[in-house]
Amino acid sequence: MTDYGLDLHGEMLLEEYRTNVPLFEKLQHVVMDKLGELVHQSGIEVNSMESRIKGEESLAGKLQRKGYKYNTLLDITDIFGARIITFYNEDVDRIASMAETLFEIDWPNSVDKRKMHDFNSFGYNSLHYICRLPKDLYFDPDYPELNNFPFELQMRTALQHVWSAIQHDIGYKSDIETPREYHRDLSRLAGMLELADNEFSRIRTEIINYRRRMQSLVQQGQLSGVPLDIDTFRSYLDLRPFDKLNKQIASITQAELHPTSHKPFLRVLNQIGMKTLADVERLVADNYDDAYQLALFQLGSTDIDILSDTVGLQNLCIVHILKQGGGKLGLKMLFDTINYKNEQNEALASMVLEQASRLSFMNH
Numbered sequence: 001m002t003d004y005g006l007d008l009h010g011e012m013l014l015e016e017y018r019t020n021v022p023l024f025e026k027l028q029h030v031v032m033d034k035l036g037e038l039v040h041q042s043g044i045e046v047n048s049m050e051s052r053i054k055g056e057e058s059l060a061g062k063l064q065r066k067g068y069k070y071n072t073l074l075d076i077t078d079i080f081g082a083r084i085i086t087f088y089n090e091d092v093d094r095i096a097s098m099a100e101t102l103f104e105i106d107w108p109n110s111v112d113k114r115k116m117h118d119f120n121s122f123g124y125n126s127l128h129y130i131c132r133l134p135k136d137l138y139f140d141p142d143y144p145e146l147n148n149f150p151f152e153l154q155m156r157t158a159l160q161h162v163w164s165a166i167q168h169d170i171g172y173k174s175d176i177e178t179p180r181e182y183h184r185d186l187s188r189l190a191g192m193l194e195l196a197d198n199e200f201s202r203i204r205t206e207i208i209n210y211r212r213r214m215q216s217l218v219q220q221g222q223l224s225g226v227p228l229d230i231d232t233f234r235s236y237l238d239l240r241p242f243d244k245l246n247k248q249i250a251s252i253t254q255a256e257l258h259p260t261s262h263k264p265f266l267r268v269l270n271q272i273g274m275k276t277l278a279d280v281e282r283l284v285a286d287n288y289d290d291a292y293q294l295a296l297f298q299l300g301s302t303d304i305d306i307l308s309d310t311v312g313l314q315n316l317c318i319v320h321i322l323k324q325g326g327g328k329l330g331l332k333m334l335f336d337t338i339n340y341k342n343e344q345n346e347a348l349a350s351m352v353l354e355q356a357s358r359l360s361f362m363n364h
Contacts, residue, residue, distance in 0.1 A: 016073045028053060035084065042095070052081055054079045090201055104132040109130040159193045163189075215235045228270065233266050242284070252299045272324070286320075314338070322362060329349075
């Protein structure tokens with residue numbers, strides 16, 4: 001057994017630690033399981049969740065430096081530690097709030113180090129809670145001491161974590177005094193990272209608010225001011241704008257409609273000049289009857305019993321392209337976009353062009 005040069009009290013604490021390692025391993029398993037459930041249920045996307053049990057050598061070093069502070073092992077609050085790294089500042093606060101409902105928090109020994117550094121500090125730290133596992137959350141009669149041992153829960157953003165790792169790597173806490181010019185440089189970098197953290201949060205909030213505004217406009221039918229993009233198109237699809245045409249086309253052969261992603265058609269709509277959702281509404285209104293007539297010509301003599309639920313939108317785009325003079329090249333662009341480029345797309349474009357050439361909208 002390694003001799004760490006500890007006094008008798010330190011040796012007693014270290015021996016107590018050795019005896020309780022299985023207990024800390026059990027605590028680690030339970031806490032990480034409960035935290036994982038909590039984060040999953042919240043829907044918060046985190047960068048990582050990690051944990052560790054302090055090693056014997058590390059604990060011995062701590063006892064060498066300040067073993068006098070600890071009467072028993074219960075006074076050492078970071079033998080087991082968990083860390084949750086989020087992408088945004090506000091998610092740190094959300095997870096902290098949830099942790100408060102999950103664990104018993106030792107408030108006098110918990111600290112929000114994010115609020116401790118002054119304007120010229122280069123420290124950039126995280127939110128630290130000292131916790132215990134409440135019996136109403138988990139109790140094992142084989143490990144009754146499990147609910148007595150404290151553990152540390154750190155919550156920080158990814159940028160805070162990077163900064164902390166860099167500080168540790170360059171040894172900013174070393175006994176050698178760091179020259180003032182390096183303090184200034186580190187302070188500037190810390191400020192930039194803090195600004196970046198805040199800006200990421202601000203931008204996310206503005207994007208969420210934008211999406212909510214657009215969803216509200218779509219739901220109210222105010223489509224003229226809604227630009228066509230991936231978010232607004234998704235909200236528009238929730239209104240089932242192509243259902244009527246799809247069902248009418250499916251009724252030609254009593255076919256079943258099979259759900260298919262409409263996402264590839266967003267690029268098609270952009271390519272044929274649709275800028276807003278109001279443009280898409282006009283596409284439907286202006287081409288509805290002709291899109292149905294094209295489907296009737298294509299399917300009338302078949303017994304097809306399964307159709308993609310993109311059939312209506314596809315025929316609307318075909319009719320629009322042909323009315324605008326896009327011809328075979330425009331149709332090939334359509335099929336290259338929704339089917340990916342392949343040799344069959346040119347033949348498919350030629351066939352559809354020949355079919356459409358017999359219909360009235362091509363002969364006006």
